[in-house]
Amino acid sequence: MILMNDFKAEPEDLRIAELAAVDRVLHSGWYVLGQEVQAFETEWAARCNISHAIGVGNGMDAIEIGLRALDIGVGDEVITTPMTAFATVLAVIRSGAIPVLADIDTDTALLDLQSVERCITSKTKAVLLVHLYGQVCNMESWLDLCETHGLALLEDCAQSHLAAWNNKVAGGFGRFGAYSFYPTKNLGAIGDAGAMVSNDIELIQRAAILRNYGQKERYYHSELGLNSRLDEIQAALLRVRLDRLEKFTQRRRQIAKIYFEKIANPKIQLLAQPLQTENHVYHLFVIRCAERERLTQHLRSSGIESFIHYPVPVHRQEPCAHLRFGPNGLPAAEQHATTCLSIPCHPQMSDADIAAVIEALNAFK
Numbered sequence: 009m010i011l012m013n014d015f016k017a018e019p020e021d022l023r024i025a026e027l028a029a030v031d032r033v034l035h036s037g038w039y040v041l042g043q044e045v046q047a048f049e050t051e052w053a054a055r056c057n058i059s060h061a062i063g064v065g066n067g068m069d070a071i072e073i074g075l076r077a078l079d080i081g082v083g084d085e086v087i088t089t090p091m092t093a094f095a096t097v098l099a100v101i102r103s104g105a106i107p108v109l110a111d112i113d114t115d116t117a118l119l120d121l122q123s124v125e126r127c128i129t130s131k132t133k134a135v136l137l138v139h140l141y142g143q144v145c146n147m148e149s150w151l152d153l154c155e156t157h158g159l160a161l162l163e164d165c166a167q168s169h170l171a172a173w174n175n176k177v178a179g180g181f182g183r184f185g186a187y188s189f190y191p192t193k194n195l196g197a198i199g200d201a202g203a204m205v206s207n208d209i210e211l212i213q214r215a216a217i218l219r220n221y222g223q224k225e226r227y228y229h230s231e232l233g234l235n236s237r238l239d240e241i242q243a244a245l246l247r248v249r250l251d252r253l254e255k256f257t258q259r260r261r262q263i264a265k266i267y268f269e270k271i272a273n274p275k276i277q278l279l280a281q282p283l284q285t286e287n288h289v290y291h292l293f294v295i296r297c298a299e300r301e302r303l304t305q306h307l308r309s310s311g312i313e314s315f316i317h318y319p320v321p322v323h324r325q326e327p328c329a330h331l332r333f334g335p336n337g338l339p340a341a342e343q344h345a346t347t348c349l350s351i352p353c354h355p356q357m358s359d360a361d362i363a364a365v366i367e368a369l370n371a372f373k
């Protein structure tokens with residue numbers, strides 16, 4: 009079976025380096041928020057070319073902590089997309105703020121700027137962009153829009169590790185970027201992990217307090233925080249895996265390039281090709297098909313796994329049915345949800361795997 013992710017196929021030298029990292033932590037006798045976390049924070053910030061990173065429990069907490077550090081909460085509106093992991097919107101709700109959903113751009117499945125503009129009210133405090141499937145683009149327009157309306161630009165970078173627009177890495181455009189290192193992400197831990205990045209030292213300092221019960225110094229609490237600490241084993245593993253990220257990303261891009269060249273079937277549509285080489289890291293390679301269910305079966309019978317990201321847009325999820333959205337509805341998001349399909353695109357795929365996926369897709373009648 010050609011899987012969507014194949015961790016067991018990762019190189020043996022990576023496994024050996026990971027075991028050494030775990031051993032190092034066990035010998036250190038220090039397991040939560042220590043030297044490994046600090047070293048990873050420094051290394052991750054450097055790779056992103058952003059002044060600071062702060063390790064937290066997961067990507068969802070990184071968003072919540074970022075919002076709370078900015079004092080965005082009860083009564084404030086945050087505009088974001090219905091075509092995302094549920095965690096994006098759940099984090100906004102947990103911060104106390106009100107998510108407002110704008111529609112997506114059909115070509116890319118990213119937020120549509122005009123639709124976002126139509127959602128702005130006097131209560132709007134921020135636009136939370138999601139660099140969906142690994143793509144960061146048109147950041148000047150987003151910065152312009154936010155500046156014009158006095159809004160904070162925020163970035164959900166859970167799918168866009170090291171994606172860069174005009175040589176600037178995701179997370180460096182907005183007030184903060186929220187990264188997830190869930191195992192399936194382009195940079196994944198061996199469990200849950202996340203980080204918030206920002207060029208604003210005050211925001212980072214506030215986040216450092218919030219992630220640890222709101223504790224300013226040991227046993228003295230300046231506010232009510234969360235328990236969202238990164239542990240030393242995950243940080244040590246992330247440092248090892250960070251060494252391979254560039255290489256793995258190049259492989260993802262190579263696979264995508266071949267897909268764009270070779271997938272040719274009138275029943276299958278590809279999303280728009282990215283505008284720059286660096287601005288997409290292909291966390292997911294997504295196609296569209298009007299007969300998705302039948303295509304999924306066809307792929308499965310050819311030994312190919314596929315997933316749907318995402319089958320139900322956020323406003324159709326039961327606890328979110330009351331959320332406000334733009335005056336024109338969310339037709340593009342709904343259409344995308346019924347046709348999108350993610351096909352295998354991960355660094356462990358062999359050339360034969362790539363060819364097999366293309367052959368199966370092109371043979372679909």
Ligand SMILES: *Cc1c(COP(=O)(O)O)cnc(C)c1O
Nearest residue numbers: 066067068093095096166188190
């Ligand atoms: C994975 C993901 C998250 C949540 O990250 P966790 O680490 O699972 O909390 C948030 N947003 C997007 C777009 C994601 O893909």
